[in-house]
Amino acid sequence: MTAFLSFLPMIVAPFVLCIWSLVSAYVFKLGVRGSGIGFDYIVFTLVVVLGCVLGGVF
């Protein structure tokens, strides 16, 4: 179980990073109301970066 949990970030991270890139491309290219660079995007980016750093992905 511990071994699985230690490897879990490496399984989840590619999916999360994939979604982050899809969202970032939309935000930077087509940013519209509610989906541009703002509070939501900053929090989402921070959560992804923190998760990846704590999970040992970066």
Place this chain on the structure above:
Amino acid sequence: MREDDGEKRVYSPDIQPYSFEGKSYFIGTIVSIVVAPIRIVTRIMHNIIVMPANLQRQYSQGLFIVAGLMTALGIVDFVWRQHWPLLVSQLPLFWVAYHLKRTAVRAEDVAEEQREIDIDHAQVEELINTVYDELDKILKE
């Protein structure tokens, strides 16, 4: 009457309801921090699914740039620290961007073909009058 200047302007609906919008003050801020990632991901994923062709083309260009930059960082991370997830996560996005661009080009070609129609002047007048009649009815109600 609006002139057609050749540019296709398409409204991209953002119909995701704002029901997730939190209240202000301390509790609201905490709730917003928890909800923000879910809100932006659901909203943008929905918008990507319903995206019209001309925006798909623009979006695919943006996706190529983002995926390219992140792949470059992924290569650095892989060579420097032997971490693979960043590099691996970006590879499918090139296919997604290519697929979106191809879909957009096909849709724009179809739209271009359908722009010219054979219609009689009298038929056009009749059609417009029908629309005005309907509008009059609505305004009177």
